[in-house]
Amino acid sequence: xxxxxxxxxxxxxxxxxxxxxxxxxxxxxxxxxxxxxxxxxxxxxxxxxxxxxxxxxxxxxxxxxxxxxxxxxxxxxxxxxxxxxxxxxxxxxxxxxxxxxxxxxxxxxxxxxxxxxxxxxxxxxxxxxxxxxxxxxxxxxxxxxxxxxxxxxxxxxxxxxxxxxxxxxxxxxxxxxxxxxxxxxxxxxxxxxxxxxxxxxxxxxxxxxxxxxxxxxxxxxxxxxxxxxxxxxxxxxxxxxxxxxxxxxxxxxxxxxxxxxxxxxxxxxxxxxxxxxxxxxxxxxxxxxxxxxxxxxxxxxxxxxxxxxxxxxxxxxxxxxxxxxxxxxxxxxxxxxxxxxxxxxxxxxxxxxxxxxxxxxxxxxxxxxxxxxxxxxxxxxxxxxxxxxxxxxxxxxxxxxxxxxxxxxxxxxxxxxxxxxxxxxxxxxxxxxxxxxx
Amino acid sequence: xxxxxxxxxxxxxxxxxxxxxxxxxxxxxxxxxxxxxxxxxxxxxxxxxxxxxxxxxxxxxxxxxxxxxxxxxxxxxxxxxxxxxxxxxxxxxxxxxxxxxxxxxxxxxxxxxxxxxxxxxxxxxxxxxxxxxxxxxxxxxxxxxxxxxxxxxxxxxxxxxxxxxxxxxxxxxxxxxxxxxxxxxxxxxxxxxxxxxxxxxxxxxxxxxxxxxxxxxxxxxxxxxxxxxxxxxxxxxxxxxxxxxxxxxxxxxxxxxxxxxxxxxxxxxxxxxxxxxxxxxxxxxxxxxxxxxxxxxxxxxxxxxxxxxxxxxxxxxxxxxxxxxxxxxxxxxxxxxxxxxxxxxxxxxxxxxxxxxxxxxxxxxxxxxxxxxxxxxxxxxxxxxxxxxxxxxxxxxxxxxxxxxxxxxxxxxxxxxxxxxxxxxxxxxxxxxxxxxxxxxxxxxxxxxxxxxxxxxxxx
Numbered sequence: 001x002x003x004x005x006x007x008x009x010x011x012x013x014x015x016x017x018x019x020x021x022x023x024x025x026x027x028x029x030x031x032x033x034x035x036x037x038x039x040x041x042x043x044x045x046x047x048x049x050x051x052x053x054x055x056x057x058x059x060x061x062x063x064x065x066x067x068x069x070x071x072x073x074x075x076x077x078x079x080x081x082x083x084x085x086x087x088x089x090x091x092x093x094x095x096x097x098x099x100x101x102x103x104x105x106x107x108x109x110x111x112x113x114x115x116x117x118x119x120x121x122x123x124x125x126x127x128x129x130x131x132x133x134x135x136x137x138x139x140x141x142x143x144x145x146x147x148x149x150x151x152x153x154x155x156x157x158x159x160x161x162x163x164x165x166x167x168x169x170x171x172x173x174x175x176x177x178x179x180x181x182x183x184x185x186x187x188x189x190x191x192x193x194x195x196x197x198x199x200x201x202x203x204x205x206x207x208x209x210x211x212x213x214x215x216x217x218x219x220x221x222x223x224x225x226x227x228x229x230x231x232x233x234x235x236x237x238x239x240x241x242x243x244x245x246x247x248x249x250x251x252x253x254x255x256x257x258x259x260x261x262x263x264x265x266x267x268x269x270x271x272x273x274x275x276x277x278x279x280x281x282x283x284x285x286x287x288x289x290x291x292x293x294x295x296x297x298x299x300x301x302x303x304x305x306x307x308x309x310x311x312x313x314x315x316x317x318x319x320x321x322x323x324x325x326x327x328x329x330x331x332x333x334x335x336x337x338x339x340x341x342x343x344x345x346x347x348x349x350x351x352x353x354x355x356x357x358x359x360x361x362x363x364x365x366x367x368x369x370x371x372x373x374x375x376x377x378x379x380x381x382x383x384x385x386x387x388x389x390x391x392x393x394x395x396x397x398x399x400x401x402x403x404x405x406x407x408x409x410x411x412x413x414x415x416x417x418x419x420x421x422x423x424x425x426x427x428x429x430x431x432x433x434x435x436x437x438x
Numbered sequence: 439x440x441x442x443x444x445x446x447x448x449x450x451x452x453x454x455x456x457x458x459x460x461x462x463x464x465x466x467x468x469x470x471x472x473x474x475x476x477x478x479x480x481x482x483x484x485x486x487x488x489x490x491x492x493x494x495x496x497x498x499x500x501x502x503x504x505x506x507x508x509x510x511x512x513x514x515x516x517x518x519x520x521x522x523x524x525x526x527x528x529x530x531x532x533x534x535x536x537x538x539x540x541x542x543x544x545x546x547x548x549x550x551x552x553x554x555x556x557x558x559x560x561x562x563x564x565x566x567x568x569x570x571x572x573x574x575x576x577x578x579x580x581x582x583x584x585x586x587x588x589x590x591x592x593x594x595x596x597x598x599x600x601x602x603x604x605x606x607x608x609x610x611x612x613x614x615x616x617x618x619x620x621x622x623x624x625x626x627x628x629x630x631x632x633x634x635x636x637x638x639x640x641x642x643x644x645x646x647x648x649x650x651x652x653x654x655x656x657x658x659x660x661x662x663x664x665x666x667x668x669x670x671x672x673x674x675x676x677x678x679x680x681x682x683x684x685x686x687x688x689x690x691x692x693x694x695x696x697x698x699x700x701x702x703x704x705x706x707x708x709x710x711x712x713x714x715x716x717x718x719x720x721x722x723x724x725x726x727x728x729x730x731x732x733x734x735x736x737x738x739x740x741x742x743x744x745x746x747x748x749x750x751x752x753x754x755x756x757x758x759x760x761x762x763x764x765x766x767x768x769x770x771x772x773x774x775x776x777x778x779x780x781x782x783x784x785x786x787x788x789x790x791x792x793x794x795x796x797x798x799x800x801x802x803x804x805x806x807x808x809x810x811x812x813x814x815x816x817x818x819x820x821x822x823x824x825x826x827x828x829x830x831x832x833x834x835x836x837x838x839x840x841x842x843x844x845x846x847x848x849x850x851x852x853x854x855x856x857x858x859x860x861x862x863x864x865x866x867x868x869x870x871x872x873x874x875x876x877x878x879x880x881x882x883x884x885x886x887x888x889x890x891x892x893x894x895x896x897x898x
Contacts, residue, residue, distance in 0.1 A: 044691045047763075050762075054717070243607060358716065365822035
């Protein structure tokens with residue numbers, strides 16, 4: 001194009017040559033090109049930036065929940081106080097353990113005598129701390145009659161203050177921790193009796209109204225049960241459907257109808273599955289509300305399309321020569337599939353179902369419909385016990401007014417994201433490790 | 439005997455059946471396996487299937503019929519005045535009895551009639567479970583014996599087993615049909631009940647939404663208004679904001695990734711972007727309510743705007759971020775499907791890459807891109823958790839993005855979460871909303887898939 005002879009010839013014609021027009025507009029066109037490219041890059045960068053902001057915001061809010069402010073108290077396990085009638089285990093289980101904490105606090109702060117001050121003093125230790133003492137006594141009765149230093153969780157307001165979420169300089173009337181409590185806290189921290197420790201309760205306790213006593217164990221168990229049930233139901237059904245549609249089904253109206261149904265179900269909003277669960281499984285079949293069994297039925301119907309579509313794709317990728325070879329050796333159609341095609345397609349199917357399971361693990365809306373949103377303290381151990389799941393727990397905590405629940409919600413989100421990322425990582429690994437290009 | 443132990447016993451019987459069938463088949467030909475019609479394992483499977491499937495079917499039917507029959511038996515034993523109670527009161531009593539049996543209420547709190555009935559219920563239940571176990575295991579063994587007897591040298595066990603397996607697969611694949619049927623019938627039936635108390639026209643075109651109905655007929659207060667227009671406009675507003683975020687960003691990312699980016703950049707940026715689609719919506723909801731909404735309110739107030747703390751803008755923005763990967767990966771596929779020859783033709787005419795994209799590829803891919811945007815819209819309309827947590831509950835009829843709006847999905851959740859009686863218009867309204875949601879998303883999807891498929895055929 002840059003041939004001078006040609007341009008000279010054209011110029012000789014004394015017309016505005018195409019070459020000149022192109023040459024003139026070239027700079028503009030090149031900058032338009034650069035601008036367009038920059039828009040594209042901006043799009044991607046914006047997307048990645050949102051991701052970064054989301055993660056930093058969640059982690060920034062939540063990492064403090066993995067430690068918990070605890071107060072060291074010398075607890076005298078008074079046998080007379082706990083079990084005055086010597087009733088044994090039964091009365092030990094019902095005894096007033098908070099009384100022990102109050103006594104210990106009174107001994108530590110003898111100068112506090114007024115009723116209101118005493119109440120403020122007692123409020124510094126979690127109201128659930130008594131249960132921890134009971135646990136200690138029930139597991140180890142030799143504690144009775146001894147004085148033992150025990151680290152007990154502080155109340156959530158004290159915890160928030162220690163983590164810097166409550167401003168010390170603020171006016172006392174607007175502050176959830178009053179000046180006297182501040183002074184006691186300072187004294188305790190001088191004596192190294194108030195410290196932040198790893199928050200083991202967060203992983204071992206069920207839900208609670210008290211943020212410092214609340215944990216995700218119940219929700220995790222609920223999620224685990226629901227997910228196991230979902231996998232056990234949806235994987236065999238999904239694989240069977242994929243095999244039938246891909247390998248056996250004749251091409252007719254009925255098969256078409258099934259395919260249309262599967263494709264549409266894949267795009268139905270998840271909340272509609274919740275409505276189905278409520279109307280069908282709970283009201284019509286009378287299955288127990290709020291239980292993992294009904295959760296996994298709903299989630300199975302929801303994840304089936306994903307598994308079927310992934311399964312069909314991986315069956316399609318197995319070359320026909322494999323089938324022809326097996327059939328040529330005299331294998332029946334079913335033998336061909338179970339002995340040769342399915343093992344080759346299995347990694348792809350597993351990848352698809354793991355991704356489906358990851359979606360099911362993060363699903364909230366349909367589970368709200370079927371009542372898995374109840375406040376449940378006990379850790380569920382079977383499919384028919386009322387339970388909740390991790391995303392619903394996040395939703396419930398996000399609704400709680402206490403400031404301390406914000407960091408716990410973020411921490412629960414971090415746990416949920418950890419599981420999701422590991423599951424997706426496993427799926428990617430399986431794909432990389434076992435995927436075969438034919 | 440509990441049903442789970444019974445299930446384990448049946449599995450053991452299946453295992454026994456397998457070996458019994460195999461042994462008998464091999465015995466038939468005195469060990470010369472090559473004279474058998476099928477491989478010995480098929481005879482094993484044949485007996486195994488016979489010993490499990492009929493027994494399982496009986497158990498299933500038993501477990502479905504049992505509660506109905508037990509309720510009748512227990513009701514018949516109740517004192518006269520209780521039987522004559524109105525049906526809903528009777529149901530409460532029966533629930534009490536069941537709760538005592540399950541141990542979810544302490545037995546000491548209930549009165550003696552309930553306790554008697556509960557113990558009656560319990561004894562009936564254990565009797566029924568024992569009967570079920572005996573019948574099932576008896577049936578399983580009988581079937582095993584009969585099917586064993588039928589085995590001989592020329593018996594076509596492979597054909598029988600394959601027929602059964604194919605039948606099982608057909609049943610599995612019809613589950614999709616039954617799910618759709620279940621959704622349509624349950625939602626449509628409850629909506630039908632709803633439309634008997636509220637006219638369809640009032641529901642679809644009414645301007646006022648306040649679903650709180652009076653508990654008693656003599657109570658003063660709201661009688662409930664079920665005009666869904668504020669919900670529809672709210673849904674539209676939030677979806678519109680979301681699409682305004684998602685479409686430009688998603689589309690530009692897709693174009694960059696498919697046309698400009700090098701293979702390594704593409705291999706890292708694409709999956710990273712797709713993480714956005716894998717994050718649970720409840721996480722986005724938390725992010726929208728606690729980070730984005732306060733940020734928008736502060737920025738708005740700094741500029742002198744009054745922004746509600748649960749604004750449509752915050753929810754829409756975050757939802758848009760969630761939808762970016764849907765738009766980008768679907769459009770990416772569509773753009774990649776445009777034949778290379780079109781690009782080469784444009785380059786040969788001297789077009790720059792950007793001109794090729796804008797004037798050749800984009801128009802060629804447009805139907806597919808529209809399809810992918812429609813799919814994203816249907817996703818936005820059906821999104822629930824972000825809106826439940828960030829969009830608020832007040833049904834304002836407004837197009838101001840700084841105000842709180844409510845959407846169809848939010849109302850479904852608020853109407854149905856918690857314990858309500860199931861026949862009030864308030865709960866039934868949720869199903870009517872669900873019907874609208876299902877129909878609209880279904881139409882969008884069918885239309886979008888139709889466009890995408892039609893477009894694909896063009897270039898294949």
